[in-house]
Amino acid sequence: MSEADHLEKPGFRPADAAAAELQNRLISENMRRVFLVIYRMVGNVADAQDLTQEAFIKALQRQDQLKDPDRAAQWLSRIASNTAIDFLRRHGRVNFCEIDEVADPLISQMASPEQEVLRGERKEMLDAGLRRLTERERTALLLRDVEGLEAEEVAERLGCSKATVRSHIANARVKFRQYLERRKS
Amino acid sequence: MNANRHPSEIDLALYSSGDLAAMARLKTALHVRGCADCKTRVQAYRADREVASTVALTMPRNIDWDRLSDEMVGNIRVGLAAGECVAPLASKSQPSKFSFGKPWQQGLAYAAVAFVVMGAWWLNTPAAELSAIGRISRALWTQTPVAMLAEPGVTVEASPGGVLVKENGSSMALTSPGNRPVAVSVSLQGSARARYMDDDTGQMTITTVYVQ
Numbered sequence: 001m002s003e004a005d006h007l008e009k010p011g012f013r014p015a016d017a018a019a020a021e022l023q024n025r026l027i028s029e030n031m032r033r034v035f036l037v038i039y040r041m042v043g044n045v046a047d048a049q050d051l052t053q054e055a056f057i058k059a060l061q062r063q064d065q066l067k068d069p070d071r072a073a074q075w076l077s078r079i080a081s082n083t084a085i086d087f088l089r090r091h092g093r094v095n096f097c098e099i100d101e102v103a104d105p106l107i108s109q110m111a112s113p114e115q116e117v118l119r120g121e122r123k124e125m126l127d128a129g130l131r132r133l134t135e136r137e138r139t140a141l142l143l144r145d146v147e148g149l150e151a152e153e154v155a156e157r158l159g160c161s162k163a164t165v166r167s168h169i170a171n172a173r174v175k176f177r178q179y180l181e182r183r184k185s
Numbered sequence: 186m187n188a189n190r191h192p193s194e195i196d197l198a199l200y201s202s203g204d205l206a207a208m209a210r211l212k213t214a215l216h217v218r219g220c221a222d223c224k225t226r227v228q229a230y231r232a233d234r235e236v237a238s239t240v241a242l243t244m245p246r247n248i249d250w251d252r253l254s255d256e257m258v259g260n261i262r263v264g265l266a267a268g269e270c271v272a273p274l275a276s277k278s279q280p281s282k283f284s285f286g287k288p289w290q291q292g293l294a295y296a297a298v299a300f301v302v303m304g305a306w307w308l309n310t311p312a313a314e315l316s317a318i319g320r321i322s323r324a325l326w327t328q329t330p331v332a333m334l335a336e337p338g339v340t341v342e343a344s345p346g347g348v349l350v351k352e353n354g355s356s357m358a359l360t361s362p363g364n365r366p367v368a369v370s371v372s373l374q375g376s377a378r379a380r381y382m383d384d385d386t387g388q389m390t391i392t393t394v395y396v397q
Contacts, residue, residue, distance in 0.1 A: 027261070031254060033242060040241050045248060053257050057264040126240040144202070145234045146241045151204050166204055173198035177233055 140168035
Protein backbone atom coordinates (compact mmCIF):
# COMPACT_ATOMS: atom_id res chain seq x y z
CA MET A 1 0.00 0.00 0.00
CA SER A 2 1.43 3.41 -0.86
CA GLU A 3 1.71 6.23 1.64
CA ALA A 4 -0.89 8.26 -0.23
CA ASP A 5 -3.44 5.41 -0.08
CA HIS A 6 -3.43 5.54 3.69
CA LEU A 7 -4.58 9.12 3.70
CA GLU A 8 -7.59 8.39 1.52
CA LYS A 9 -9.11 5.94 3.96
CA PRO A 10 -12.47 6.75 5.55
CA GLY A 11 -12.09 8.74 8.72
CA PHE A 12 -9.42 11.00 7.34
CA ARG A 13 -11.07 14.27 6.38
CA PRO A 14 -8.69 17.08 5.57
CA ALA A 15 -10.19 20.51 5.14
CA ASP A 16 -10.39 20.24 1.38
CA ALA A 17 -9.19 18.22 -1.58
CA ALA A 18 -6.26 20.52 -2.33
CA ALA A 19 -4.99 20.23 1.22
CA ALA A 20 -5.39 16.46 1.08
CA GLU A 21 -3.48 16.33 -2.16
CA LEU A 22 -0.68 18.43 -0.70
CA GLN A 23 -0.53 16.21 2.38
CA ASN A 24 -0.30 13.07 0.25
CA ARG A 25 2.42 14.60 -1.86
CA LEU A 26 4.40 15.85 1.13
CA ILE A 27 4.39 12.43 2.69
CA SER A 28 5.03 10.33 -0.38
CA GLU A 29 7.85 12.54 -1.68
CA ASN A 30 9.62 13.28 1.60
CA MET A 31 9.08 10.55 4.14
CA ARG A 32 12.03 8.42 3.11
CA ARG A 33 14.46 11.31 3.09
CA VAL A 34 13.17 12.77 6.34
CA PHE A 35 13.39 9.41 8.06
CA LEU A 36 16.94 8.83 6.87
CA VAL A 37 18.21 12.24 7.94
CA ILE A 38 16.64 11.80 11.37
CA TYR A 39 17.92 8.23 11.58
CA ARG A 40 21.46 9.39 10.87
CA MET A 41 21.16 12.03 13.57
CA VAL A 42 19.70 9.90 16.36
CA GLY A 43 21.28 6.59 15.35
CA ASN A 44 18.43 4.14 15.95
CA VAL A 45 15.30 3.09 14.11
CA ALA A 46 12.78 3.35 16.96
CA ASP A 47 13.59 6.97 17.82
CA ALA A 48 13.87 7.87 14.15
CA GLN A 49 10.41 6.42 13.52
CA ASP A 50 8.83 8.35 16.40
CA LEU A 51 10.53 11.59 15.42
CA THR A 52 9.61 11.22 11.75
CA GLN A 53 5.97 10.77 12.68
CA GLU A 54 6.15 13.72 15.06
CA ALA A 55 7.74 15.91 12.40
CA PHE A 56 5.08 15.06 9.80
CA ILE A 57 2.21 15.59 12.24
CA LYS A 58 3.65 18.97 13.25
CA ALA A 59 4.15 19.96 9.63
CA LEU A 60 0.73 18.85 8.42
CA GLN A 61 -1.03 20.55 11.31
CA ARG A 62 0.70 23.79 10.32
CA GLN A 63 0.17 23.24 6.64
CA ASP A 64 -1.44 26.66 6.25
CA GLN A 65 1.92 28.24 7.16
CA LEU A 66 3.46 26.86 4.00
CA LYS A 67 3.33 29.80 1.62
CA ASP A 68 5.23 28.34 -1.31
CA PRO A 69 4.45 24.66 -2.10
CA ASP A 70 7.61 24.51 -4.23
CA ARG A 71 9.64 24.94 -1.06
CA ALA A 72 7.70 22.29 0.84
CA ALA A 73 10.68 19.92 0.98
CA GLN A 74 12.93 22.53 2.61
CA TRP A 75 10.17 23.58 4.99
CA LEU A 76 9.54 19.98 6.00
CA SER A 77 13.24 19.30 6.28
CA ARG A 78 13.63 22.21 8.66
CA ILE A 79 10.84 20.95 10.89
CA ALA A 80 12.31 17.44 10.83
CA SER A 81 15.86 18.45 11.69
CA ASN A 82 14.65 20.79 14.45
CA THR A 83 12.57 17.94 15.87
CA ALA A 84 15.62 15.66 15.93
CA ILE A 85 17.88 18.36 17.40
CA ASP A 86 15.34 19.06 20.14
CA PHE A 87 15.19 15.34 20.89
CA LEU A 88 18.96 15.07 21.22
CA ARG A 89 19.07 18.09 23.49
CA ARG A 90 16.10 16.92 25.57
CA HIS A 91 17.75 13.61 26.24
CA GLY A 92 21.03 15.25 27.09
CA ARG A 93 22.74 13.19 24.47
CA VAL A 94 24.61 16.00 22.86
CA ASN A 95 25.78 19.54 23.46
CA PHE A 96 26.27 21.01 20.02
CA CYS A 97 28.43 23.81 21.29
CA GLU A 98 31.29 21.65 22.51
CA ILE A 99 34.04 20.79 20.10
CA ASP A 100 35.47 17.30 19.74
CA GLU A 101 39.15 16.51 19.46
CA VAL A 102 40.11 15.95 15.87
CA ALA A 103 43.48 14.34 16.52
CA ASP A 104 43.03 10.98 14.93
CA PRO A 105 40.16 9.58 16.97
CA LEU A 106 39.94 6.55 14.71
CA ILE A 107 42.80 4.68 16.27
CA SER A 108 41.01 4.02 19.51
CA GLN A 109 37.53 3.60 18.03
CA MET A 110 38.20 1.48 15.03
CA ALA A 111 38.10 -2.27 14.88
CA SER A 112 40.83 -3.87 12.82
CA PRO A 113 40.45 -3.29 9.05
CA GLU A 114 40.45 -7.02 8.46
CA GLN A 115 37.45 -7.49 10.73
CA GLU A 116 35.53 -4.75 8.98
CA VAL A 117 36.42 -5.95 5.51
CA LEU A 118 34.97 -9.29 6.42
CA ARG A 119 31.66 -7.64 7.26
CA GLY A 120 31.01 -6.84 3.68
CA GLU A 121 30.10 -4.24 1.27
CA ARG A 122 31.37 -0.82 0.52
CA LYS A 123 28.07 0.71 1.50
CA GLU A 124 28.24 -0.86 4.89
CA MET A 125 31.76 0.40 5.24
CA LEU A 126 30.78 3.97 4.39
CA ASP A 127 27.82 3.71 6.68
CA ALA A 128 30.15 2.70 9.46
CA GLY A 129 32.30 5.72 8.62
CA LEU A 130 29.38 8.02 9.36
CA ARG A 131 28.58 6.20 12.56
CA ARG A 132 32.08 6.85 13.84
CA LEU A 133 31.44 10.56 13.97
CA THR A 134 30.13 12.04 17.17
CA GLU A 135 26.49 13.10 17.16
CA ARG A 136 27.32 16.79 16.94
CA GLU A 137 29.74 16.23 14.08
CA ARG A 138 27.34 13.98 12.24
CA THR A 139 24.44 16.41 12.72
CA ALA A 140 26.48 19.37 11.49
CA LEU A 141 27.74 17.35 8.52
CA LEU A 142 24.24 16.17 7.62
CA LEU A 143 22.80 19.66 7.78
CA ARG A 144 25.65 21.13 5.75
CA ASP A 145 26.37 18.43 3.18
CA VAL A 146 23.12 16.47 2.93
CA GLU A 147 20.55 19.16 3.62
CA GLY A 148 22.70 21.75 1.85
CA LEU A 149 22.40 24.47 4.50
CA GLU A 150 24.96 27.23 4.81
CA ALA A 151 27.17 27.19 7.91
CA GLU A 152 25.27 30.20 9.30
CA GLU A 153 21.98 28.32 9.07
CA VAL A 154 23.49 25.23 10.68
CA ALA A 155 24.79 27.41 13.53
CA GLU A 156 21.35 28.93 13.96
CA ARG A 157 19.65 25.55 14.15
CA LEU A 158 22.16 24.10 16.57
CA GLY A 159 22.18 27.23 18.67
CA CYS A 160 25.92 27.79 18.63
CA SER A 161 28.45 30.00 16.90
CA LYS A 162 29.44 29.74 13.28
CA ALA A 163 33.04 29.05 14.32
CA THR A 164 31.92 26.09 16.42
CA VAL A 165 29.84 24.72 13.57
CA ARG A 166 32.79 25.07 11.21
CA SER A 167 34.86 23.04 13.64
CA HIS A 168 32.21 20.32 13.75
CA ILE A 169 31.98 20.21 9.98
CA ALA A 170 35.73 20.19 9.45
CA ASN A 171 36.31 17.56 12.12
CA ALA A 172 33.64 15.37 10.59
CA ARG A 173 35.15 15.61 7.12
CA VAL A 174 38.68 14.96 8.32
CA LYS A 175 37.60 11.93 10.36
CA PHE A 176 35.57 10.55 7.48
CA ARG A 177 38.51 11.03 5.08
CA GLN A 178 40.92 9.37 7.49
CA TYR A 179 38.53 6.48 7.87
CA LEU A 180 38.28 5.97 4.10
CA GLU A 181 42.04 6.17 3.68
CA ARG A 182 42.59 3.57 6.36
CA ARG A 183 40.06 1.32 4.70
CA LYS A 184 41.77 1.68 1.33
CA SER A 185 45.12 0.90 2.79
CA MET B 186 50.58 30.28 6.55
CA ASN B 187 52.78 31.18 3.61
CA ALA B 188 52.50 29.93 0.06
CA ASN B 189 55.03 27.12 0.63
CA ARG B 190 53.54 25.79 3.84
CA HIS B 191 50.64 23.38 3.43
CA PRO B 192 47.29 24.40 4.89
CA SER B 193 45.98 22.25 7.72
CA GLU B 194 43.57 19.40 7.00
CA ILE B 195 40.88 21.40 8.76
CA ASP B 196 41.41 24.34 6.40
CA LEU B 197 41.43 22.09 3.34
CA ALA B 198 38.23 20.38 4.49
CA LEU B 199 36.51 23.74 4.94
CA TYR B 200 38.00 25.18 1.76
CA SER B 201 36.50 22.32 -0.26
CA SER B 202 33.01 23.60 0.48
CA GLY B 203 33.76 27.34 0.60
CA ASP B 204 33.36 27.47 4.38
CA LEU B 205 36.66 29.18 5.14
CA ALA B 206 36.68 32.83 6.16
CA ALA B 207 37.56 35.25 3.37
CA MET B 208 41.25 35.85 4.14
CA ALA B 209 42.01 32.20 4.90
CA ARG B 210 40.14 31.17 1.75
CA LEU B 211 42.28 33.49 -0.37
CA LYS B 212 45.52 32.18 1.12
CA THR B 213 44.42 28.57 0.72
CA ALA B 214 43.34 29.17 -2.86
CA LEU B 215 46.75 30.62 -3.70
CA HIS B 216 48.48 27.63 -2.17
CA VAL B 217 46.21 24.99 -3.68
CA ARG B 218 46.67 26.46 -7.14
CA GLY B 219 50.37 25.66 -7.01
CA CYS B 220 50.36 22.50 -4.88
CA ALA B 221 49.32 19.23 -6.50
CA ASP B 222 49.07 17.38 -3.18
CA CYS B 223 46.74 19.90 -1.62
CA LYS B 224 44.69 20.09 -4.80
CA THR B 225 44.24 16.33 -4.60
CA ARG B 226 43.22 16.61 -0.95
CA VAL B 227 40.63 19.25 -1.74
CA GLN B 228 39.23 17.11 -4.57
CA ALA B 229 39.07 14.15 -2.19
CA TYR B 230 37.10 16.19 0.34
CA ARG B 231 34.71 17.30 -2.36
CA ALA B 232 34.21 13.68 -3.41
CA ASP B 233 33.68 12.69 0.23
CA ARG B 234 30.83 15.17 0.51
CA GLU B 235 29.06 13.40 -2.32
CA VAL B 236 29.80 10.00 -0.84
CA ALA B 237 28.63 10.99 2.63
CA SER B 238 25.47 12.46 1.24
CA THR B 239 24.73 9.34 -0.80
CA VAL B 240 25.46 7.04 2.10
CA ALA B 241 23.36 9.09 4.49
CA LEU B 242 20.37 8.86 2.17
CA THR B 243 20.74 5.14 1.51
CA MET B 244 18.38 2.93 3.47
CA PRO B 245 20.33 0.57 5.74
CA ARG B 246 19.82 -3.08 4.81
CA ASN B 247 18.47 -4.04 8.21
CA ILE B 248 15.46 -1.74 7.85
CA ASP B 249 12.26 -3.05 6.23
CA TRP B 250 11.21 0.24 4.70
CA ASP B 251 7.87 -0.90 3.26
CA ARG B 252 6.62 -2.15 6.60
CA LEU B 253 8.06 0.83 8.46
CA SER B 254 6.60 3.42 6.11
CA ASP B 255 3.14 1.79 6.25
CA GLU B 256 3.29 1.91 10.00
CA MET B 257 4.44 5.51 10.09
CA VAL B 258 1.78 6.73 7.65
CA GLY B 259 -0.87 4.98 9.73
CA ASN B 260 0.42 6.61 12.89
CA ILE B 261 0.59 10.02 11.24
CA ARG B 262 -3.05 9.64 10.18
CA VAL B 263 -4.07 8.72 13.71
CA GLY B 264 -2.06 11.64 15.10
CA LEU B 265 -3.72 14.11 12.75
CA ALA B 266 -7.19 12.76 13.55
CA ALA B 267 -6.46 13.01 17.27
CA GLY B 268 -5.24 16.57 16.75
CA GLU B 269 -8.50 17.46 15.01
CA CYS B 270 -10.47 16.06 17.96
CA VAL B 271 -8.43 17.95 20.52
CA ALA B 272 -8.24 21.25 18.63
CA PRO B 273 -11.80 22.50 19.45
CA LEU B 274 -11.28 21.75 23.16
CA ALA B 275 -7.93 23.49 23.13
CA SER B 276 -9.35 26.57 21.44
CA LYS B 277 -12.21 26.72 24.00
CA SER B 278 -9.81 26.62 26.89
CA GLN B 279 -7.76 29.48 25.51
CA PRO B 280 -8.61 32.94 26.82
CA SER B 281 -10.56 35.21 24.53
CA LYS B 282 -8.44 37.22 22.17
CA PHE B 283 -10.70 40.25 22.79
CA SER B 284 -9.25 42.34 25.56
CA PHE B 285 -9.26 45.93 26.73
CA GLY B 286 -5.54 45.66 27.24
CA LYS B 287 -3.73 46.50 30.45
CA PRO B 288 -5.53 46.54 33.84
CA TRP B 289 -5.51 50.33 34.08
CA GLN B 290 -7.08 50.53 30.63
CA GLN B 291 -9.78 48.09 31.68
CA GLY B 292 -10.45 50.16 34.81
CA LEU B 293 -10.72 53.30 32.72
CA ALA B 294 -13.19 51.62 30.37
CA TYR B 295 -15.38 50.42 33.23
CA ALA B 296 -15.28 53.89 34.82
CA ALA B 297 -16.36 55.50 31.54
CA VAL B 298 -19.29 53.10 31.20
CA ALA B 299 -20.33 53.71 34.82
CA PHE B 300 -20.12 57.48 34.28
CA VAL B 301 -22.40 57.31 31.22
CA VAL B 302 -24.97 55.12 33.05
CA MET B 303 -24.97 57.35 36.14
CA GLY B 304 -25.26 60.49 34.02
CA ALA B 305 -28.24 59.09 32.10
CA TRP B 306 -29.97 58.06 35.34
CA TRP B 307 -29.29 61.47 36.94
CA LEU B 308 -30.73 63.36 33.98
CA ASN B 309 -33.89 61.22 33.96
CA THR B 310 -34.60 61.40 37.70
CA PRO B 311 -37.04 64.09 39.03
CA ALA B 312 -35.46 66.88 41.09
CA ALA B 313 -37.52 66.00 44.21
CA GLU B 314 -36.18 62.44 44.22
CA LEU B 315 -32.64 63.68 43.76
CA SER B 316 -33.10 65.99 46.72
CA ALA B 317 -34.46 63.13 48.84
CA ILE B 318 -31.58 60.91 47.84
CA GLY B 319 -29.19 63.64 48.92
CA ARG B 320 -30.83 63.89 52.33
CA ILE B 321 -30.88 60.12 52.78
CA SER B 322 -27.25 59.92 51.86
CA ARG B 323 -26.34 62.62 54.35
CA ALA B 324 -28.44 60.95 57.04
CA LEU B 325 -26.78 57.60 56.42
CA TRP B 326 -23.40 59.23 56.48
CA THR B 327 -24.03 61.12 59.75
CA GLN B 328 -26.25 58.34 61.23
CA THR B 329 -29.04 60.83 62.10
CA PRO B 330 -32.83 60.34 61.60
CA VAL B 331 -33.91 60.44 58.01
CA ALA B 332 -36.24 63.35 57.31
CA MET B 333 -38.25 63.63 54.13
CA LEU B 334 -39.93 66.77 52.91
CA ALA B 335 -43.08 65.57 51.12
CA GLU B 336 -44.61 68.95 50.41
CA PRO B 337 -44.04 72.47 51.69
CA GLY B 338 -44.62 72.54 55.44
CA VAL B 339 -44.92 68.75 55.89
CA THR B 340 -42.02 66.63 57.17
CA VAL B 341 -41.95 62.88 57.62
CA GLU B 342 -39.14 61.62 59.79
CA ALA B 343 -38.09 58.05 60.34
CA SER B 344 -35.95 57.21 63.32
CA PRO B 345 -35.06 54.05 65.29
CA GLY B 346 -37.99 54.90 67.59
CA GLY B 347 -40.68 55.03 64.90
CA VAL B 348 -42.18 57.51 62.38
CA LEU B 349 -42.83 61.21 63.07
CA VAL B 350 -45.01 63.53 60.92
CA LYS B 351 -44.68 67.30 61.42
CA GLU B 352 -46.99 69.91 59.91
CA ASN B 353 -47.45 73.58 60.78
CA GLY B 354 -45.69 73.30 64.12
CA SER B 355 -47.69 70.22 65.29
CA SER B 356 -46.46 66.66 65.05
CA MET B 357 -47.67 63.07 65.32
CA ALA B 358 -45.40 60.20 66.28
CA LEU B 359 -46.01 56.50 65.75
CA THR B 360 -43.50 54.96 68.11
CA SER B 361 -42.77 51.38 68.82
CA PRO B 362 -43.45 50.10 72.36
CA GLY B 363 -40.51 49.69 74.70
CA ASN B 364 -37.01 49.50 73.39
CA ARG B 365 -37.63 46.92 70.76
CA PRO B 366 -35.42 47.17 67.72
CA VAL B 367 -37.27 48.85 64.88
CA ALA B 368 -36.39 48.58 61.25
CA VAL B 369 -37.21 51.87 59.55
CA SER B 370 -37.19 52.71 55.87
CA VAL B 371 -38.22 55.57 53.63
CA SER B 372 -39.18 55.54 49.97
CA LEU B 373 -38.63 58.16 47.31
CA GLN B 374 -42.38 58.16 46.61
CA GLY B 375 -43.07 59.96 49.92
CA SER B 376 -43.64 57.27 52.54
CA ALA B 377 -41.93 56.15 55.73
CA ARG B 378 -42.18 52.68 57.28
CA ALA B 379 -41.37 51.34 60.75
CA ARG B 380 -41.38 47.59 61.40
CA TYR B 381 -40.89 45.74 64.67
CA MET B 382 -41.69 42.38 66.22
CA ASP B 383 -43.49 41.72 69.53
CA ASP B 384 -41.25 39.48 71.62
CA ASP B 385 -44.15 37.88 73.50
CA THR B 386 -46.46 37.05 70.61
CA GLY B 387 -43.99 37.03 67.76
CA GLN B 388 -46.35 39.28 65.86
CA MET B 389 -44.88 41.65 63.29
CA THR B 390 -46.19 45.25 63.29
CA ILE B 391 -45.62 47.45 60.30
CA THR B 392 -46.45 51.15 60.31
CA THR B 393 -46.40 53.00 57.02
CA VAL B 394 -47.10 56.72 56.69
CA TYR B 395 -47.86 58.10 53.23
CA VAL B 396 -47.64 61.80 52.57
CA GLN B 397 -49.89 63.20 49.85
